[in-house]
Amino acid sequence: MSAWNVSVLTGATSDTEPTLLVNFGTAKYIFNASEGMGRAWLQSHHSIRKTKGLFVTAAGTHRCGGVPGLLMLCADAAVPAIDIVGPYGLMHYLATMRSYTYRSTMVVKAVEAPTALVSAQPAASPSPVFKDENLSVYSIPLYPSVDGVDIGEPSTRPLKRKRSASPPTASKRSTPPLIDRTVESTSPVSPTLSVQARRENFNPTSLTGADAQEWRKLMLQEMFPMQPPPKADPSTSKGAKRRANALQEPADEPPPPQNMTFAPDRKYARLPGLVAGGGVDPATLPTLGYLCVGPSVRGKFDVKKAEELGVRGPMRGRLTKGETVTFEVDDGQGGKIQRTVRPEECVGPSEAPQAVLILDVPTPAHIPSLLASFTDSPFFAKYRSKDENFRKEHPLHAVYHLCGEGVLEDERYKKFMNGFSDETHHLISSREHTADKITFTRSALVQAKLHQLDAEMFPLPKSKQSPPRDITSITGLPAKAAPAEPNTLLHVRPVRPPVQDELAREDEFNPFVAAGSLPELSDSVREKVAAVKAAVAERMGRNSPATAPGDDVVITPLGTGSAVPTKMRNVSGTLIQIPGHGSILLDCGEGTWGQLVRSFGDEPDGVWQVMRDLKCIFLSHMHGDHHMGLSKILMMRAKMDPPPPEPLYVVGLRSHLMYILERQELEDHGLSNPNGVVMILSDALNWRFPRPYGRNQVEDEPFMNQDRSYEHAKAMCRALGLSSFTTVDVAHRIRCYGVVIRHNDGWGITFSADTMPTDNLVKAGRDVTLLIHESSMSPEEEDLAREKAHSTSAQAIDIGRRMRAKYLLLTHFSARYPGMPPRQGDGFSGGPIIGIAFDFARIRMGDMWKLNAYLPAIQHTFNEFGEDDEVEIDLTKLQ
Ligand SMILES: [Zn+2]
Ligand SMILES: [Zn+2]
Incomplete structure (x- = not known):
């Protein structure tokens, strides 16, 4: 009873940011959900079903990039309800997800923690921002200090934060409004807002203050309409109803609106700004620390x-x-x-509740506010004390430190750490002190096997097996300080020192890198590999290397799965590099940034050179598996110094472009930087005629100007040496575009996006060199493919043949096929040369025939893995 522990699910690497799981027998609480954490979770031994709470330390992509994916995974794993807690800005962040994150089966309650500094109210005993039978969680907002201001003084104004870790200076930026009450998403929306919203010319963008917050709340209620669906079986409906009632707190409040009683297209209007008149400076938002206090355990009855x-x-x-x-x-x-x-x-003596502390300290400028919180507040001070009496009543078993650059080396921070009891463990997660090991080791293992087939086409994913700086090299840290490596398990009750989780799945790749070796191929695979290699070499010797236009264009699939990531495949993303001209990214699902880093390396001539060359991101449609990695890529690019030499054109739907504008309110996406992001509406580039938007547009939005989009597209084509870039409406469940790219040198590429077989694509993409076509289903699954508005591999091949494409690359495979898709196209002749996409492959267009020749050996390699990806969720619910 009352046993609990904390495990480190992911670390600070190129694939993920730190995520902690607080585990009780009956419930799980997650701390932070970065991009890739959902994929890591699916591959771990931890169950998703018991998830009860999600706590984020900052409202931004680094800490929340995986939230939409996680919420949908939870909903599909039948989690009935989840609480989300975060700082000011959380509600806005969640509302920006409204056009692609929705589930009617799960109750989501979001809570923004108070923004006032703990030290502003030293006498008050804080109330928990979350409390249930397991945990009481207290939040500690941290702001960066400004020169000359003593943050230790009680202050009701949060201080301003600099963008970088450089010494802070005073700034004239605006500060966020103080919201000292806890803001919850599940309380009813104010009647005045409902009245306003019914007006014909109502525009939510004009809302400010509390009304704006109400609007965000309403959006969240739209995404997760609060009540489990009625059960068909009458015997269970009573229980479901009771559960629904229990989940609505307090119980006597009227239920929130099930359907918006006002114009539904208002959902598609741009969100109100975070602060009226120009928005809040993203750099002034706080991070939150969390003190998690477990249950107190009563003594034994004699x-x-x-x-x-x-x-x-x-x-x-x-x-x-x-x-x-x-x-x-x-x-x-x-x-x-x-x-x-x-x-x-x-009754024997009761046991004081054990506690752990989770801190997010992004810059050294945050240290003074942290120190003040633990000295000025008697409540928090009891947890940071060497006094044995305090320790008896307020034992703190561990502190998890999420540290930004320079924090851990700062003398003030060391002093802060040393102020805790010597019994307290310190687990540190920081990019500077963490080896950048590969998180998704199965996919890397596959690549390492294929590497032995063709080292150029299947390069090894890039990793760093030792940290830039070792924690042990830092002097003056407490004795019990250690890195928070993934799978570090800490039992909090009963109290134990941190250990390696014995249930953790085996690391299938990093040990090979560390040993400088490659995984061995089985005898039968080695035979096959030798045979196809010989055949390819023989053909190369026989034919003089004739070159065709576009031969040197390189296709790098970064994610080749559909809907949800698996061990083998991440979600959509394909990079096209045109030597001498730049590159184009076709879709970018969650984790695409991590895949880019693994593919090219975190070096100036690696991923950063790719960023400098990147001139176009094309977004096909508003399904999460195709665009959720966009923010991270734009943010990383926006940080580049010097900035890239040319603008980045983002071609997308209105909802994509609005999403970028709304996200920009929280963090810099590079919209106004030199050579920053230029937005192009994909509807303006339609192969037949520009497609207008109707009722969804509620105001004259500058980014909706089709003529301007067209002009921008011309500039983009000049930059990339293209003769045309046209979007093609394809047949998916929502508005979705494929694209046809034709180059001045005479080659062309068609990308199908998600679609059923469609003549539009055949006509618009006629005679291209390469067709990249989705192939979600196997040939036997035609009915399912139609139902989900996808294609089977056989249908994709048929489209390629009718289009007269020279090559066909199949991608976007359903998660039910973790390995090779089933054999297709046997006996087919006269059509395109077919290849199958793998994450991290690097395919020169002129080498497509080689990829085709390798297929039997690849099939053999895959067969040895079996299909052991257990997927907890009902995948038929996903697109
Ligand atoms: Zn998709
Ligand atoms: Zn889709």
Whole structure:
């Protein structure tokens, strides 16, 4: 009973940011959900079903990039309800997900923690920002300090934060408004807003302050409409209803609106700014620390002692609860006397609740505010004390430190760490002190096997097996400081030192890199590999290398799975590099940044050169697996110094472009940087005629100007040496575009995006060199493919043949096929040369025939892995 532990799910690497799981037998609480954490979770031994709470330390992509994916995974794993807690800005962040994150089966309650500094109210005992039978969680907002201001003074104004870790200077930037009450998403929307919203010319963008917050809340209620769906079986409906009621707190409040009672297209209007008149400076938003206090454990009831004292029946329960009881007993002489029994007479001493602290300290400028919180507040000070008496009542088993650059080396921070009891463990997650090991080791293992087939086409993913700086090299840290490596498990109750989680799955790749070796191929695979290699070499010797236009264009699939990532495949993303001209990224699902880093390396001539060359990101449609990695890429690019030499054109739907504008309110996406992001509406580039938007547009939005988009597209084509870039409406469940790219040198590429077979693509993409076509389903699954508005591999091949494409690259494979898709196209002749896309492959267009020749050996390699990806969720629900 009451046993709990904390495990490190992911670390600070190129694939993920740190995520902690607080585990009780009956419930799980997640701390931070960066991009890639959902994929890491699916591959771990941890179950998703018991998820109860999600706590984020900052409202931004680094800490929340995986939130939409995680919420949908939870909903599809039948999690009934989840609480999300975060700092000011969380509600806005969640509302920006409204056009692609929705589930009617899960209740989501979002809470923004108070923004006032703990030290501003030193006397007050804080109230928890979250409380249930397992945990009481207290939030500690941290702001960066400004020169000349003593943050230790009680202050009601959060201080301003610099963008970088350089010494802070005073700034004239605006600060976010203080919201000192806890803001919850599930309370009813104000009647005045409902009245306003019914007006014909209502525009939510104009809302400010509390009304704006109400609007964000309403958006969240639209995404997760609060009530489990009615069950068909009447015997279970009662239970479902009771559960639904129990989840709505407080119970006497009217239920929130099930359907918006006003114009539904307002959902598609741009969100209100974070602060009226120009938005909030993203750099002034706080990060949150969390103190997690577990349940206190009552002492053991001594039955023998109780009997001796004459304690009977319900009095035992009262004593266990800590009450003193008085009752009558025989005095031994025929009379009665009163007897009073105190709990300690028959109940053992209760155990003080254990606690852990989770801190997110992005820059050294945040240290003063952290110190102030732990010195000025008597409540928090008790947890940071060497006094044994305090420790008895307020034991703190561990502190998890998420540290930005320079924090851990800062003398003030060391002093802060050393202020805790010597018994407290310090687990540190920081990019500078963490080896950049590969997180998704199965996919890397596959690549390492294929590497032995063709080292150029299947390069090894890039990793760093030792940290830039070792934690042990830092002097003055507490004795119990250690890195928070993934799979570090810490039992909090019963108390134990941190250990390596024995249930963690085996690392299938990093040990090979560390040993400088490659995984061995089995005899049969080695034979096959030798045979196809010989055949390819023979053909190369036979034919003089004739070159065709576009031969040197390189296709790098970064994610070749559909809907949800698996061990083998990440979600959509394909990079096209045109030597001498730049590159184009076709879609970018969650984790695409990490895939780019693994593919090219975190070096100036690696991923950063790719960023400098990147001139176009094309977004096909608003399904999460195709665009959720966009923010991270734009943010990383926006940080580049010097900035890239040319602008980055982002071609997308209105909802994509609005999403960028809304995200920019929270963090810099590079919209106004030199050579920053230029937005192009994909509807303006339609192969037949520009497609207008109707009722969804509620105001005159500058980014919706089709003529301007067209002009920008011309500039983009000049930059890339293209003769045309046209979008093609394809047949998916929502508005979705494929694209046809034709180059001045005479080659062309068509990308299908997600679609059923469509003649539009055949006509618009006629005679291209390469068709990249989705192939979600196997040939036997035509009905399912139609239902989900996808294609089978056989249908994709048919489209390629009718289009007269020279090459066909199949991609976007359903998660039910973790390995090779089933054999297709046997007996087919006269059509395109077919290849199958793998994450990290690097395919010169002129080498497509080689990829085709390798297929039998690849099939053999894959067969050895089997299909052991257990997927917890019902994948048929996903697109
Ligand atoms: Zn898709
Ligand atoms: Zn889709």
